Structure formats: C-alpha cells, structure tokens
Amino acid sequence: MDTVERIVEGFKAALGARLVTAIANGLLMLVLARWLLSPDEYGLLFLLLAIVAIAQLGADLGLGRSAARYVSEYKETDGGKVPFILRTSLAYRLVLFGLVAAILIGAGDLIALVLETPELASLLVLGAVYLGFNSTYSYATSLLQGFNRVQLSSLVEVVHSVARLLFVILLTVLGFGVVGAVVGYVVGGLLASALGLWLLYTRFYTAFDDDGGSRSLRTRLLKYSVPLTASHGANVLDKQIDTVLVAFFLNPVAVSYYVLSKQITEFVLVPAGSLGVSVSPTYGEQKATDGLERAARIYESSLEYVFVLYIPAAVGMILVAEPAVTLVFGAEYAGAAPVLQVLGVFVVFAAVTDVTTQSLDYLGRATARAVAKGATSVANVGLNVVLIPVYGVTGAAVATVVTFGIYTLANVYVIHQELSLDLERILRFAGLTTAISVGMGLAVSLAVPYASSLLALAGVIALGIAVWGALVVASGAVDVRETLALIQ
Numbered sequence: 001m002d003t004v005e006r007i008v009e010g011f012k013a014a015l016g017a018r019l020v021t022a023i024a025n026g027l028l029m030l031v032l033a034r035w036l037l038s039p040d041e042y043g044l045l046f047l048l049l050a051i052v053a054i055a056q057l058g059a060d061l062g063l064g065r066s067a068a069r070y071v072s073e074y075k076e077t078d079g080g081k082v083p084f085i086l087r088t089s090l091a092y093r094l095v096l097f098g099l100v101a102a103i104l105i106g107a108g109d110l111i112a113l114v115l116e117t118p119e120l121a122s123l124l125v126l127g128a129v130y131l132g133f134n135s136t137y138s139y140a141t142s143l144l145q146g147f148n149r150v151q152l153s154s155l156v157e158v159v160h161s162v163a164r165l166l167f168v169i170l171l172t173v174l175g176f177g178v179v180g181a182v183v184g185y186v187v188g189g190l191l192a193s194a195l196g197l198w199l200l201y202t203r204f205y206t207a208f209d210d211d212g213g214s215r216s217l218r219t220r221l222l223k224y225s226v227p228l229t230a231s232h233g234a235n236v237l238d239k240q241i242d243t244v245l246v247a248f249f250l251n252p253v254a255v256s257y258y259v260l261s262k263q264i265t266e267f268v269l270v271p272a273g274s275l276g277v278s279v280s281p282t283y284g285e286q287k288a289t290d291g292l293e294r295a296a297r298i299y300e301s302s303l304e305y306v307f308v309l310y311i312p313a314a315v316g317m318i319l320v321a322e323p324a325v326t327l328v329f330g331a332e333y334a335g336a337a338p339v340l341q342v343l344g345v346f347v348v349f350a351a352v353t354d355v356t357t358q359s360l361d362y363l364g365r366a367t368a369r370a371v372a373k374g375a376t377s378v379a380n381v382g383l384n385v386v387l388i389p390v391y392g393v394t395g396a397a398v399a400t401v402v403t404f405g406i407y408t409l410a411n412v413y414v415i416h417q418e419l420s421l422d423l424e425r426i427l428r429f430a431g432l433t434t435a436i437s438v439g440m441g442l443a444v445s446l447a448v449p450y451a452s453s454l455l456a457l458a459g460v461i462a463l464g465i466a467v468w469g470a471l472v473v474a475s476g477a478v479d480v481r482e483t484l485a486l487i488q
Contacts (some may be wrong), residue, residue, distance in 0.1 A: 009151075017154030018270040021161035028165050029263050032181065033256070033329050036172045043252030044119060045178050046259040049185070050243040051104075051111065051120075052127040053236055056135055058100040062228030063089045064139040065361055066221055068146025072362060075147065080211025086143065086200060088218055097135055101128040115247050119178070126182045133189030140196025147204055156196040164188025228361065230370035234377035241377075242384050242396045249388045253335075258393045260329065261339040265347050268313055272306055272351035295363075296419035302355040303426055307433040308477050310351040312468050315441040317344035320460060323451040335393065342397035349401070349408040356411045363418050372410035376403040429477070436471040443467045 033042050067089035074081045108124035137160055144153035168184030176183070239262075247255050321340040325333055360369045380403040387395030416423065444464040451457040472478050 017157045020158045022267045022270045024161040024165040026267050028168055031169055039253045039256040039332055041178050043255035045181050047247050047255050048123050048127050050240040052131050053240045055100055055104045056131055057233045057236055059097040059135045061096060062225035062232055063093055064142035065228045066225035068142045069361055070221055071146040079208040081213055082208040083205050083210040084213030086205050093139055097132050101131055104128045130186045130189055133193045136193035137189050137196055140200055143200055152199050156192050159195050160188050160192030163191045227367040227370035230374050234373035237377045241381055245384045245388055246393055246396050254393045257336040257339055258396055260336045261343050264340055265343050268347050269350055271309060272354040292419055296421055299419060300422060304429050306351045306355055307430050310348050311433045312437040312440050314344040314348050315437045316464050319444050319448055323457055327454050327457055338394045339397045342401055346401045349405045353408050356415055360415060365414055365418055368414045372407055376407040379403045432475060432477055439471050440464055440468045
C-alpha cells in the first residue's frame with residue numbers, strides 16, 4: 001500500500017470513528033441538555049470535566065506524543081527499541097497520574113471554595129478516577145497513531161464514545177444526576193483504556209524483539225516531551241481555562257452556554273480532525289526518507305479540503321445559530337447563540353490547526369509550536385479576564401477566536417519553513433472557497449427567516465448544502481471523479 005492509499009484508508013477509519021464519536025457526543029449533549037439536566041447541572045458537569053482536563057496535563061506531560069514520535073521513527077529503522085519506548089513512557093505516565101490524582105483530591109475543597117461551587121468538592125474524587133482512565137486512553141490512542149494504525153486507534157475511540165454515551169444516559173435516567181453522569185464518563189474511560197493497552201501489548205509490544213534501551217534514548221524521549229507538554233498544555237488551557245474563568249466570573253448557567261457552543265464546533269470539526277490524525281504520521285516517514293517535497297504537496301491538498309469544507313461551514317453557523325440553538329436545545333439555551341456565531345470563525349482556524357499541529361510534532365518542530373502555543377495561551381487568559389466581566393460569555397468566545405487565529409497562522413508559518421509550501425496556490429484556493437461561501441451565504445440568509453420549526457431548519461441547512469455543492473462543482477474547486485475514486 002503506497003503513501004496516498006494509506007492516508008486515505010486511515011482517513012476513512014478516523015472519519016468513521018469520529019463520526020460515531022460525534023454522533024454519540026451529539027446525542028449525549030442533546031439528551032443531557034434538553035431532558036436530563038438543568039442548565040445549572042449541565043454547566044456543573046462540564047466545569048468538573050474542564051478542571052480534570054487541566055489536571056491531566058500533569059499526568060500526561062507530553063509523554064504519549066513523544067513516545068509516538070519515536071515509535072514512528074524506530075519502527076522503520078530499529079524495531080528492537082520499540083518495547084523499551086512503550087515500557088518507559090507508560091511507567092512514567094502511571095507515576096505522574098498517582099501524584100496528580102492525590103493533589104486533585106486534596107485540593108478539592110479549595111477549588112470548590114474559589115469557584116463558589118460547593119458540589120465540586122465531592123465530585124472531584126470521581127474526577128480523579130476519571131483522570132486516570134482518560135489519561136491511559138489518551139496514551140494508547142497516541143501510540144496506536146504512532147504505529148500508523150489509525151484503524152486501531154479509531155476502534156478504541158469508538159468504544160470510548162459509545163460506552164460513555166450508554167452509561168452516562170443510563171445512570172442519569174436512573175436518577176443519579178451529575179454524579180451518575182461522571183460515573184458514566186469513568187466507565188467509558190475504563191473500557192477504552194483497557195482495550196487500548198491490550199492492543200498495544202498484543203499487536204506491538206510483543207511483535208518486536210526487545211533489544212532494551214539506553215539512557216540516551218530515555219533522555220531524548222523525556223526531552224522531546226517538554227515542548228509537547230508546553231504545546232499540549234497550552235492547547236488544553238485554551239480549551240478549558242476559559243470554561244473555568246466563565247464559572248469564576250459568572251455562573252454555571254453561563255458555563256452551559258459556553259460549553260454547549262464549543263461542543264457544537266467540535267461536532268463540526270470531525271472531518272478535519274480525522275484528516276489530521278490520518279495524515280500526520282506520514283510527514284515523519286517522508287522526512288526520514290527525504291521526501292519533503294511530497295510531504296508539502298500532501299499538506300497543501302489537506303488545506304484545500306479544509307478550506308472547501310470549513311469556510312462555508314463558518315458562514316452557515318453564523319447564519320443559522322440563533323434558530324438552531326433554540327429549536328434543538330430549547331429557549332433556555334438561547335444565550336448560547338451569540339457565542340456560537342463568534343465561534344463560527346473559530347472553526348476555520350481550528351480546522352487548519354487540526355491538519356497542522358500533529359504534523360509539526362512528527363516533523364520534529366514541536367518546540368516552535370510550543371512557543372507559539374504558550375504565548376497565545378497566555379494572551380487568551382489575559383483577554384478572557386478583560387472581556388468576560390464586560391461582555392459576558394461572548395467575550396470568552398472572542399478571546400478564543402483572536403488568540404487561536406494568531407496561533408494558527410504561526411503553525412502554518414512553521415510548517416512552511418519545514419516544507420516550502422506553494423503559498424500562491426494556498427491563497428488562490430482560499431479566495432475561491434471564500435467566494436463560494438459568499439454565494440451560499442446569500443441563499444441561506446434569504447431562507448433563515450422561515451426556519452420556525454426543526455423541519456424548516458433542516459430545509460434551510462439542506463438548501464445551503466445544495467448551493468455549496470453546486471458552486472464547488474461548477475467552480476472546479478473539487479474534482480468529483482477524483483474524490484469518488486478516493487472514497488471507494
């Protein structure tokens with residue numbers, strides 16, 4: 001199987017898994033927000049998960065992605081070192097989890113006091129358990145991607161999302177409320193981490209002759225985890241610290257507006273994330289074999305697919321946000337609509353980032369990415385502190401868009417340094433898809449006033465997709481025959 005075929009097969013697997021995950025998360029979001037939890041309880045649940053995600057930084061420290069980078073390299077040149085990489089990285093992760101979990105539980109009362117949310121103290125005990133399983137799940141999927149076995153990492157992801165959906169809904173329906181929902185997250189993490197570790201051991205750890213390792217390899221593994229920790233940590237802060245700040249300055253109801261809007265953007269970003277996961281390991285392989293020119297063409301093609309999907313998607317989100325939120329989730333979540341409109345711009349930057357950041361890791365440019373991420377994350381916190389008290393939850397969304405946009409441009413600049421991209425081609429295609437988006441947006445804007453029911457809203461969205469598809473084909477932005485050949 002050549003490089004393009006492997007990327008396409010990986011993309012299909014990742015897209016399928018992420019579609020299942022997105023559907024599961026969408027159902028979970030809808031059922032919890034619409035029927036099982038109040039806005040206050042919904043905000044409390046995802047405030048807890050945000051705190052756990054921040055704490056997980058200390059339990060991960062970039063070791064999973066660092067190990068994935070070296071696995072990607074050594075499986076091609078010196079497979080005997082692979083068991084040592086797996087064994088060492090997992091041992092460090094387990095030690096770190098123990099330390100972070102103890103700190104999280106011990107600080108529970110203080111966190112609850114600072115955020116003026118007493119319910120958090122007891123929930124953080126369950127949160128620490130969830131932290132352990134989620135950290136292990138994340139480690140396993142990162143390593144499976146490092147082996148360029150996206151199909152297996154996708155399987156683990158599907159188990160995680162489906163199990164979480166089933167157990168969260170079951171325990172919440174049984175009347176356990178937020179506690180039941182958190183236990184559902186724990187069970188999902190447990191099942192997925194167990195499957196991931198089993199696959200790593202049976203398919204890879206035992207498949208290579210164990211030649212042992214060396215202090216220098218362990219040092220390189222730990223050293224490369226430092227910039228990955230910084231960049232991943234900054235990424236988590238970007239995604240989670242604003243949720244905590246919204247809770248600090250406002251209340252759990254405002255958190256529910258913000259979290260709901262971000263979850264919708266995550267649903268929209270499924271294709272870009274799938275493409276990023278499937279294509280990223282290829283850059284490391286191409287660099288190892290001096291194929292940087294081919295890597296550049298692959299990246300440019302990835303950007304084109306992102307532009308043709310996400311610039312129109314951003315326009316559509318801005319136009320239909322208000323009727324979509326109120327019709328799907330209820331009038332009590334109407335405050336989320338302005339947030340979602342602002343985050344429509346964010347999805348374009350996030351989609352570009354999804355096909356760029358992990359690529360930089362595999363190209364060995366994690367340090368540059370970490371510097372950019374660290375700077376923009378600090379700026380994001382500062383902007384949140386300034387804007388949330390003045391503009392409320394919408395201010396948090398504006399801060400995210402501004403700082404994440406700068407980070408995205410920095411990533412593209414770094415990958416351009418590495419691959420010498422054809423910038424004229426990229427800008428020309430971005431201009432073409434912007435024109436397509438304007439045409440689609442005009443049609444949708446005329447129909448939005450008639451979106452008074454879910455059926456009418458679906459009709460408006462279908463109209464937008466039809467106009468977009470017609471313009472994409474007519475403009476030649478996508479070669480239909482080539483696309484059909486790839487997905488067969």
